[in-house]
Amino acid sequence: MNTGQKRKTERRQKEQLARRRAILAAAREVFFAKGFMDATIDDIADRCSLAKGTIYLYFRSKEDLYTSIMAEGMERLRREFEVLKNLPPGEPGLVESAFRAYIGFYRKNRKYFRIMFLSSQPDVRARTPQEVLLRCMETGMECMGIVRDLVQEGIERAYYRKVDSWAVANILWASINGIIMAYENDPIYRDEFAGMEMEKMLLHSLDLVLEGLKVKK
Amino acid sequence: MNTGQKRKTERRQKEQLARRRAILAAAREVFFAKGFMDATIDDIADRCSLAKGTIYLYFRSKEDLYTSIMAEGMERLRREFEVLKNLPPGEPGLVESAFRAYIGFYRKNRKYFRIMFLSSQPDVRARTPQEVLLRCMETGMECMGIVRDLVQEGIERAYYRKVDSWAVANILWASINGIIMAYENDPIYRDEFAGMEMEKMLLHSLDLVLEGLKVKK
């Protein structure tokens, strides 16, 4: 009768998972409030009422924690992108929908973006366990796949030119990130520098890409 | 006769400037080799045979040093962009020239890009003197101005649609950075992920933008 034993083990695992989540929640709050460099492990430990050593039973390094928050962000994005899979058939603005979904995600999850940009820096990656990085990459790839499918559909319906849909998905992704990064860098002076606010710039960019995709009349 | 005095003072200033440059050279080597987080001020001090304290007579923080290297990179970029001001009149591929100039700059100055991306992170910026950040921004603005002028010229010659040339310059810049950032993040797996190497992706992006800019036939 190891059923009893097994059940105990399961409970343990659940407790561990709950602990892990509590730590992540604390880390999220601290990193959101202070950024990576100014946050300390003690801050995070205090926030979830654990000792510093305990944190290291659940995560390998400060970077592991940080990148795990990024992974969380990617997961949220994927969930947000799920709706794109079930667009009403015949829907015309395929790429536009994806673009706007990403903007919408940004609006609701601003704080994750700083983390995404910093945690993809080689310095941070070098101290992050492979598995976490892999998880992020895979989630990102799924999101990108959804966008690629939309582009492909647009091509098949002859809305768009015959372009490399995977490349276009990557370019869309990179362009938006590039713009967001530029604005996030210096939110105070950037409007003045660029002469318009971010959303408007993003929509300009959308317009440019759509024009580039459209079949010529 | 304070001519003597003055000359002495001038010599002093020159020596200080030389010292400053020596420190910057050492910092560049160390940061290029180790990245921001793994580099230490002692590394840099050793490299230019000075004591740690001396570094702090010339720079306010590790971040000041780091961002000063970024400023150096921006300066190089601007010099690279100067040629764009004197394109042969009647030259058709205006935006293409700018795009390729930026790619060329990237090829020759890969190492500066990591620094640019990290030193524009809020964490780093917060510890960098305003003046250095301002210098970077101004240099960037000059570069962007050159691109805007090219776009504007293209519009006036009716190569391109009537778009907001400043916005397009910003979008071009952001898109290329976004792509480079994506690849720099994980140069090993990225080719596999994206299915093509960076240069090809950049050229795809150029194609897309040019199509988006062209006047419809």
Added chain:
DNA sequence: TCATTAAAATGACTACGAGTCATTAAATGA
């Protein structure tokens, strides 16, 4: 109920690096 053992949590401790500042050395000038 209590002893035994295994697992989890703890926080004092180590190692290390950024930044400081009292001290020393060099340059200048009378």
Added chain:
DNA sequence: TCATTTAATGACTCGTAGTCATTTTAATGA
């Protein structure tokens, strides 16, 4: 030569990431 200003030094402080011997808690079973 000596006085004074300026530059350079490196031992020091302080803060934090990560460790590990010790303690606490929980599970097991007699």
